[in-house]
Structure formats: structure tokens, C-alpha cells
Amino acid sequence: MMLFNKTKRIQYLGFNDMWFSVVGILILSLSTDYIFNNSFQSYPLALAFYSWGASLIITICDWLIIRWILIFLRKKYPDFSDDVKRIVIFFLAIVTTIFVVDYVGGHSIQYIYRLLGKNANYFTQLKVLLPVTLVTIMIMAIYEAMYYYVRLKKSIREEEQTKQVMIQAQLDTLRNQAQPHFLFNSLNTLRDIIDQDSKEDAKGFVDNLSNVYRFILESGNTNLIAVEKELKFAKAYVYIQSERFGDNLQMNWNVPENKLTSMIVPMSLQLLIENAIKHNIVSRAKPLIITVTIKDDFLVVHNKIQTKSTKVPSTKIGLKNIEQRYALITNKLPEITSDGIQFTVSLPLLKLSDQKKNYANTNH
Incomplete structure (x- = not known):
């Protein structure tokens, strides 16, 4: 039975109402007795208990019937869209139940008490049933408030879980997008090395490329990295690219040790360096100098703009990929600036606490 099944009580009522029912029945029965007869002020103690007993029996009947109707309506109208209809029907059911149970139960109790030679003095009046009805509705409103709160919390939790699944799918897509992009450019570099250098240089490049890809595979399911x-x-x-460009590609690394444990999006720094190489002249006359430094909790990558005479078609994967991944993870977004002379991208340094709430459980 629902009355004794804790799991089902929680399922349909939103909470375990055992003690709430006991206390509610006592409060409602005492209130009813006070409104009807004020027995403990009007009668001797023994008779007062008999009179209150009548109110208690009626209250128990009212409570169990109304509670059953409440559960029945929640099973029949479980959706948020049905709330208004369900609450209206429930309100009418409360009023009807109180009047019917009070009339039938009151007269039945009086008859039984008379057979026992006791006078319960239980009677029905509209002016006293109305406040009883109001008190009952107020108590039942607590059931509704608890039920609404539990359903709302469950709905929010399910929505957050759905968002997490969607976010993880987006992040996986972006990571999978970045990795072939890197491989494509690396193979182009390898082709150039094969054309220009010895087989030994090509072998060394392949060895380093395999080490790099080992790193990519090991961090492939990580959304943040130190x-x-x-x-x-x-x-x-950069070592791989140096096989192609030699001293024409120069890197200035200026990252203090106390920032090494901060976190950024994986492959973001590599993509920025790759973009700089792709879109700028790298030659003996115009060596490309890329600086990586820390400024105001940002990892800053900047280089002098050395536009190629023949523009390389842009897939727009690099910067867009980084921006999208940061946007999914945190409210701190990369800053991109260009004054026509210098091109600068600033990547926010993150902590785990900087993650969006609905992102927190998407790490593998």
C-alpha cells in the first residue's frame, strides 16, 4: 500500500510524508475541535477527549481520502502543463470530501457514541466548515509546494544533464576537428622536407611527429591542460617546423614557473603558432619572431604581421576552434587584437573553479 511504501510516497508526493501526516492530522483535528466545540474549554477533560476523538476520526478520514485523491490526480496529470487543471480538480475534491465526510462521519460518530452512552456533541454547520476547509487547503498547499519544488529540481537536473551531453559532443567534435587539421599541415611540412632535405632529416621529422601525436592521443580526451x-x-x-624553416622561425618563450600549473585549452597554443607560420612570411630576409609570454593571467602570443604576397586560403579552423572551446568551458574568452603591425591573441589562464557549472562533469 502507498501509505506504508516509502519509495512510492516519495515518488508521488515529493517527500516522505509520514511524520508530516501525523503532525498535520493532529493540528487539523485540534483546530477542527476548537472551531466546532472548543471541547477542552467547554467540557470536563474526559468528555473533551471524547469530543476531540470525534474530530480526530473525521480528520483522519478527510486526510486519507484527500491524500488518495492527490496521488490519483498526480498519476493522471503528471506534466507541468496539467498543473492548473489538476489543482482546480483537487480544490473541488477537497471541498466535496470535507462536506461529505463531515456529514456522514459526524452523524455516524454521534450514533455510535449514543449507543455507548456518550455525548460527543458533534454537529455540522456551514460557518465552521468553511474555516476547516481553508485550513485543509493551506495544509495541502504544502504538499503541492513540495511536489512542485521536487519536480522543478528534477527538471532542471535533467536539463543540465542534457546540456552536458550536448557540450561534450561539441567539445569532442572540436577536438577531432583540430587533430586532422594538425596532421594535414604536418604532412605538408614532411613533403617539403622530403623535397628539400635528406632522407635522414625526413626520418627524424617522422620520429618527432610520432612523439607529438603520442601526446595528442594521450591528451585527446582532456578539455583542460596544464x-x-x-x-x-x-x-x-616548433622543433618539427624548424626542420623546414631553420633560423627563419624564431621563438621567444617567457613563461614564469609559477604559471606552469595554470590551465588552458589543449592544442590552443600550438594552433596559434601554426596560424602565425601559415599566414606570415618566414624567410631569411624576414624571419618570423613569435613571442609567448604571460600578462595579467593571460598566455599571450604575438608576432609582427608579415603578410604573404600570395594569401594562403584560410580554413578559419584555428582561431574559431579555440574560441568555441573556451566559450563552452568558461566565461573567460580569448582576446584577439590586430593593429596592422602586431597580431596578438591572449588565452585566459584558467582554474577548475572557472569552469561553467553545466560543464563541470564533462571532463573524461
Whole structure:
């Protein structure tokens, strides 16, 4: 039975109402007795208990019937869209139940008490039933408030879980997008090395490329990574590019040790370096100098703009990918500036506490 099944009580009522029912029945029965007869002020103690007993029996009947109707209506109208209809029907059911139970139960109790030679003095009057009805509605409103709160919390939790699934899918898509992009550019570099350098240089490049891809695979399911690890990956990538460009590609690394434990989006630094190489002249006459430094809790990457005479078609994967991943993870977004002379991208340094709430459980 629902009355003794805790799991079902919580399912349909929103909470375990055992003690709430006991206390509610006592309060309602005492209130009813006070409104009807004020027995404990008007009668001797023994008779007062008999009179209150009549109110208690009626109250128990009212409570159990109304509670059953409440559960029945919640099973029949479980959706938020049905709330108004369900509450109106429930309100009418409360009024009807109180009047019917009071009339039938009151007269039945009087008859039984008379057979026992007791006088319960139980009678029905409209002017006293109205406040009883109001008190009952107020108590039942607590049931509704608790039920609404529990359903709302469950709905929000399910919505957040859905968002987490969607966010994880988006992040996986972006990560998978960045990795082939890196491989494509690396293979182009390898082709140039094969054309220009010896087979030994090509073999060395492939060895380093395999090490870099080992890093990518190991961090492939990570949405945030320590600056120290990202720097290690970026430097390995720069080493690979140096096989192609030699001293024409110069890097200035200026990252203090106390910032190495801060976190950024994986492959973001590498993508910025890759973009700089792709869109700028890298030659002996115009060496490309890329500076990586820390400023105001940002990892800043900037280089002098050295536009190529023939523009390389842009897939717009690099910057857009980084911006989208940061936007999914945190409210702190990258800053991109260009004054025609210098191109600068500032990546926010993050902590775990900087993550969005609905993102917190999307880490693998």
C-alpha cells in the first residue's frame, strides 16, 4: 500500500510524508475541535477527549481520502502543463470530501457514541466548515509546494544533464576537428622536407611527429591542460617546423614557473603558432619572431604581421576552434587584437573553479 511504501510516497508526493501526516492530522483535528466545540474549554477533560476523538476520526478520514485523491490526480496529470487543471480538480475534491465526510462521519460518530452512552456533541454547520476547509487547503498547499519544488529540481537536473551531453559532443567534435587539421599541415611540412632535405632529416621529422601525436592521443580526451604540458607540446611542434624553416622561425618563450600549473585549452597554443607560420612570411630576409609570454593571467602570443604576397586560403579552423572551446568551458574568452603591425591573441589562464557549472562533469 502507498501509505506504508516509502519509495512510492516519495515518488508521488515529493517527500516522505509520514511524520508530516501525523503532525498535520493532529493540528487539523485540534483546530477542527476548537472551531466546532472548543471541547477542552467547554467540557470536563474526559468528555473533551471524547469530543476531540470525534474530530480526530473525521480528520483522519478527510486526510486519507484527500491524500488518495492527490496521488490519483498526480498519476493522471503528471506534466507541468496539467498543473492548473489538476489543482482546480483537487480544490473541488477537497471541498466535496470535507462536506461529505463531515456529514456522514459526524452523524455516524454521534450514533455510535449514543449507543455507548456518550455525548460527543458533534454537529455540522456551514460557518465552521468553511474555516476547516481553508485550513485543509493551506495544509495541502504544502504538499503541492513540495511536489512542485521536487519536480522543478528534477527538471532542471535533467536539463543540465542534457546540456552536458550536448557540450561534450561539441567539445569532442572540436577536438577531432583540430587533430586532422594538425596532421594535414604536418604532412605538408614532411613533403617539403622530403623535397628539400635528406632522407635522414625526413626520418627524424617522422620520429618527432610520432612523439607529438603520442601526446595528442594521450591528451585527446582532456578539455583542460596544464600550461607546462601545452608548452612541451608546442615546443615539440616548433622543433618539427624548424626542420623546414631553420633560423627563419624564431621563438621567444617567457613563461614564469609559477604559471606552469595554470590551465588552458589543449592544442590552443600550438594552433596559434601554426596560424602565425601559415599566414606570415618566414624567410631569411624576414624571419618570423613569435613571442609567448604571460600578462595579467593571460598566455599571450604575438608576432609582427608579415603578410604573404600570395594569401594562403584560410580554413578559419584555428582561431574559431579555440574560441568555441573556451566559450563552452568558461566565461573567460580569448582576446584577439590586430593593429596592422602586431597580431596578438591572449588565452585566459584558467582554474577548475572557472569552469561553467553545466560543464563541470564533462571532463573524461
